[in-house]
Amino acid sequence: MFVFPAKAMFNRVLPKLKIYANAKPSKKVKAMFISQVNEIVWKYKLAAGTINLAPRDGYNEIQVFEISLKVPDLGMEVLSVIDKAIPYPIFFRLRHDDRLKRVAAYKRPAADGTNNWVTEAYFETEWEKATDPITPLPVSLDIKALYEQMLFTLIDLPPRPGETLPALVERVGLIRKHSRELQTLEAKMNKEKQFNRKVELNAQVRNIQTRIQELQ
Template identity: 25%
Template sequence: MEFFNLPVRTRVGKVVPKNAFDQSTNTKQKKIFADYIRRITWTHKLSPDTINLNSQDIEEIQVFKVELKIKSNILKILEIINKSIPYHIVFWVEFEDHAYISASMKHPHPTNNNISVIDWTFNSAWFKKNENKINLTLKGSLDSVFKDLCVKITGKPELGRKSMAAILQNQEEIKSLKGEIRRIKSAITKSSQFNEKVELNLKLKKLEHQMKIIE
């Protein structure tokens, strides 16, 4: 299945051995690789010489297909792979007839050239493979291709007008607010004092209002 309908000249089709990441994994993580992952395939390479687009900060975009034995988001495993490879990666993760897409903004580690630092990871929800609506639009530069994909994953097309730095800040703010909302809700449930509950509910309404503004 050509899940992103990419040009033939971008195809790689190389199976990546799971033990290729042994140096980056502990015993528990190696077991997850073995128990959860059926196959990892480097399917496509997007670069100036394969799609004739310029690059700025992003030199290449690699597309990996990860076939699972067990339906799971395996986010920690994707992070290990991402840190081990210097280029930006788009993961197509599939189990039977369902899939999800994951992509991370990252930058080189300041003192270790062998690993990357993950800035933020964009993950789609699971969807039926034949109903995928998230595609790679090969326009502009490699940077704009990757940014466009990340915006599509968020489901908020209005973010396309913002810089990548502003998008990452937006996602961080949402994550922080969601965490604070969960904390306040938990405190309300645990509280037995009326006045405290009132105060916490006021804080909750304020946070929920902030969430509506930035989401």
């Protein structure tokens, strides 16, 4: 877990109704908020005035939310709705009993000139004990660089030499896509009775496995 400057503390409860008003979630997702989320606290605002880093390329602030959970498993739809409601990059600290988990999506300003944000893949850590050691924020030249350094710590796949964060996120997305395809093909192959068809599926499985290995 990162330790944040005291000056950046915001520490305000964010009512669920405000999120509903901004993001208009479905009844199903509202039910998830009710059954899974105890409280949402807007813990920190990392901005020029609180951490003395300049904005860059539309990255003006980074928000840190702490969500106390009623259950250990939180549906990603909940985080997606919060990201939709708040037009800033957000790092979530999920808390359940004495454990913490960090989650964040790769979030970037829209390229259409509006104030909208595009939310892409989510990344998360394993559950950690709340008493585990905390680490200082990465040394960065501006807010965008800080955001990228923070997000890198959530991605299991190490970046290749010179690989940018967007390129790494794209590579992880391809691995996830091919992994889903592989799972589907393996299930089909295991159920297939016809020998020739089974051979064809096995060849497709090997092809996708090779693609995944090349991306890793």
